[in-house]
Amino acid sequence: MKRIPMTVEGEKALREELAHLKGVERPRISAAIAEARELGDLKENAEYHAAREQQSFAEGRVNEIEAKLSNAQVIDITSINKTGKVLFGTTVVLINMENDQEVEYKIVGDDESDIKVNKISVNSPIARAMIGKEEGDVVVVNTPSGGVEYEIDEVKHV
Structure with a gap:
């Protein structure tokens, strides 16, 4: 199986979403389905069909998150030696060589x-x-409108 790189923060966010879906959304949707069933004819019951659709979406997302977490390769950048190299999880300050505009990106999953x-x-x-x-170092990023040169100004391991 292919491992999915993920930061510690990314794993935490997925685990929180999973807990919310299982602990809050599932019971709410189940209650909505039960309430809609009490209204009678299910063929023409819009509330029932809407609740079943929500249930399908929520269960699909639960399965997706569980699959991602089971294949996750959690990388804690704070435990890696600070080498000054750009790695997964580092924050990089770039300077556009064409217009001297500065931008900062964090590399994540x-x-x-x-x-x-x-x-x-x-x-x-x-x-x-x-x-x-x-x-x-200067890197060239290929874009649809051609290559753009950036200088790596700073690499932060936070």
């Missing part, structure tokens, strides 16, 4: 990535270009 909070997937083109490089 696919499920944790969220560009709104500057978390990028380890499988993204920019992360793949940076992995293994060191502070001061």
